[in-house]
Amino acid sequence: MSEKITILGAGLAGCEAALWLESQGVEVELYEQKPVHFSPAHKKAGFAELICSNSLKAERLDSASGLLKAEMRLMGSSLLQAAETARVAAGGALAVDRDLFSEEVTRMVESRPGIHLHRQEVTQVPGEGLTLVATGPLTEGGLAGSISELTGGDHLSFFDAVAPIVTAESLDREKVFAASRYGRGEADYLNCPFNKEEYEAFHAALVGAERAELHEVDKLTVYEGCMPIEVMAGRGADTMRFGPLRPVGLTDPRTGHRPWANVQLRSENKENTLYNLVGFQTNLKWGEQKRVFSMIPGLENAEFVRYGVMHRNTFLDSPRLLLPTLNLRQHPHIYFAGQITGFEGYMESAACGLLAARAMLAALRGKACPPPPEDTMCGALIRYITAENKNFQPMGANMGILPPLAEPVRDKRQRYMALAERAVASMKGWAESTL
Numbered sequence: 066m067s068e069k070i071t072i073l074g075a076g077l078a079g080c081e082a083a084l085w086l087e088s089q090g091v092e093v094e095l096y097e098q099k100p101v102h103f104s105p106a107h108k109k110a111g112f113a114e115l116i117c118s119n120s121l122k123a124e125r126l127d128s129a130s131g132l133l134k135a136e137m138r139l140m141g142s143s144l145l146q147a148a149e150t151a152r153v154a155a156g157g158a159l160a161v162d163r164d165l166f167s168e169e170v171t172r173m174v175e176s177r178p179g180i181h182l183h184r185q186e187v188t189q190v191p192g193e194g195l196t197l198v199a200t201g202p203l204t205e206g207g208l209a210g211s212i213s214e215l216t217g218g219d220h221l222s223f224f225d226a227v228a229p230i231v232t233a234e235s236l237d238r239e240k241v242f243a244a245s246r247y248g249r250g251e252a253d254y255l256n257c258p259f260n261k262e263e264y265e266a267f268h269a270a271l272v273g274a275e276r277a278e279l280h281e282v283d284k285l286t287v288y289e290g291c292m293p294i295e296v297m298a299g300r301g302a303d304t305m306r307f308g309p310l311r312p313v314g315l316t317d318p319r320t321g322h323r324p325w326a327n328v329q330l331r332s333e334n335k336e337n338t339l340y341n342l343v344g345f346q347t348n349l350k351w352g353e354q355k356r357v358f359s360m361i362p363g364l365e366n367a368e369f370v371r372y373g374v375m376h377r378n379t380f381l382d383s384p385r386l387l388l389p390t391l392n393l394r395q396h397p398h399i400y401f402a403g404q405i406t407g408f409e410g411y412m413e414s415a416a417c418g419l420l421a422a423r424a425m426l427a428a429l430r431g432k433a434c435p436p437p438p439e440d441t442m443c444g445a446l447i448r449y450i451t452a453e454n455k456n457f458q459p460m461g462a463n464m465g466i467l468p469p470l471a472e473p474v475r476d477k478r479q480r481y482m483a484l485a486e487r488a489v490a491s492m493k494g495w496a497e498s499t500l
C-alpha cells in the first residue's frame with residue numbers, strides 16, 4: 066500500500082512539507098484554496114506567496130536567520146533552492162523577486178508526480194489519515210471553526226498584540242533592578258525607572274514617532290483589549306504613568322525613592338534570557354521602536370530580538386495543544402506547521418513545514434522522531450512553542466532562545482558564531498539520524 070499524507074495549504078510550510086515528503090516516496094494530497102478563494106492578504110494564484118516583504122532575512126551564519134537557513138539546508142529545503150533562482154541583490158540578506166519565487170515553487174510542486182493537487186477551500190480537518198494543517202495566519206471560516214472544535218474552545222487566537230522583546234544580557238544592570246510591586250512575592254519583574262526629565266523626553270519622542278501603515282487585513286480587525294502604547298501616550302502626558310508605567314509600590318535602589326515612572330520587563334522564558342516590555346504593544350515602525358524604546362533607562366543598548374506588532378494572526382495555543390512532534394496531543398494524527406503553530410516568519414514557517422514532514426514520515430513508518438536538539442535553532446523554536454507559557458505569542462528565530470555555551474564567550478560576534486557552529490553540528494547529526 067502506498068504511503069499517503071494530506072496537506073492543507075500550499076503556502077511556505079505546506080509546500081516545503083509536500084516537496085520533502087514526495088521526495089521520500091510519499092503520496093501527497095495537497096489542498097489549496099487559491100484561486101477559488103483568497104484570504105484578505107493573498108492576491109496571486111501561485112503557491113508560497115510572500116504577502117508582505119520580499120526579504121527572507123540575513124544569510125550570515127552568525128545571525129539567527131542565517132543559522133535557520135543553514136539548518137533548513139541540512140533538512141533538505143526546496144524553498145531555499147527556489148529562492149536562489151529568484152534572488153535579487155540585497156546586501157547580506159536573501160531577498161527574492163516574489164513573483165519568480167512563487168512561480169518556481171509552483172513549478173516544483175506541479176512537476177512532482179507524487180503530489181496530487183486539489184484547488185479548493187477546505188472547511189473541515191479530515192477525520193482520518195495523517196493530515197498536516199498549514200493554512201497560515203489568516204486561517205478563517207469553516208476550517209478555523211473545525212480547528213477550534215478539535216482543540217477545544219478558546220485555544221485558537223485571531224490577533225497578535227506583541228510587545229517588543231529584548232535580551233537580558235543587553236540590559237544595563239546599573240539602572241535596571243529586580244522587584245515586584247510592594248515587594249509582594251518573588252522579585253519577578255525587572256524595572257526600568259525614569260526620572261521626570263527622562264520621562265518627559267520619552268513621552269515626547271513616543272508621541273512624535275512614526276507609525277507603521279496598517280495592512281488592509283489589520284484594519285478589518287478592531288481589537289478592543291489592547292491599546293497601542295503610542296495611542297495611550299497621545300491621550301496625555303500622564304496617562305502612561307497611571308497605566309503600564311505606574312511607579313507605585315517600587316523604590317529605585319539607586320535613589321532610594323519612588324521613580325517618576327517605571328517600565329516593567331517580564332521574563333519570556335524559563336531561562337530568563339529574554340524579557341518583554343509590559344504593556345508596550347505597538348504599531349510603531351521597527352526603526353522607531355528601536356530609537357524610542359532605547360530611551361527607556363537601562364535599555365540604551367538593548368538588543369531587540371522581536372519588535373512589537375499588532376495584527377491579525379491566527380495561531381494555536383501550542384504549549385497546551387501540541388507535542389514537540391507538532392501533532393495534537395488529543396488527536397495525534399493531526400499535525401500543524403507554519404505560522405499557525407507560533408513559528409513566526411517566512412523562513413520559520415517553511416522550516417516548521419520540514420520539521421512536521423519529518424515527524425509525519427517517521428509516524429507513517431512506525432519510527433520514533435525526537436525533535437531536533439535544543440541547541441539548534443529549530444529545536445529551540447519547538448521547545449519555545451511547546452514549553453509551558455501562559456502568555457504564549459509567536460516567536461521568530463533569535464539567538465536569545467538558544468541555550469548558553471558551556472564556556473562563556475564575551476565578544477558577541479564570536480559568541481554567535483560559536484552558537485551557530487554548535488547548532489549546525491547538532492542539526493547534521495539529527496537530520497541524518499531521522500531518515
Ligand SMILES: Cc1cc2nc3c(=O)[nH]c(=O)nc-3n(C[C@H](O)[C@H](O)[C@H](O)COP(=O)(O)OP(=O)(O)OC[C@H]3O[C@@H](n4cnc5c(N)ncnc54)[C@H](O)[C@@H]3O)c2cc1C
Nearest residue numbers: 074076077078098117118186187200201403404410411414
Ligand atoms: C499580513 C501579514 C504580513 C506578514 N508579513 C511578513 C513578512 O514581511 N515577513 C515575514 O517573515 N513574515 C511575515 N508574516 C508572517 C508569516 O511569515 C507569513 O504569514 C507566512 O506566509 C506564513 O507561512 P505559512 O505557510 O504558515 O502560511 P501561508 O504562507 O499564509 O500559507 C497558507 C496557505 O494556505 C491556504 N489556505 C488557507 N486556508 C485554506 C483553506 N481553508 N483551504 C485550503 N487552503 C487554505 C492559503 O491560501 C495559503 O496559500 C506576515 C503575516 C501576515 C498575516
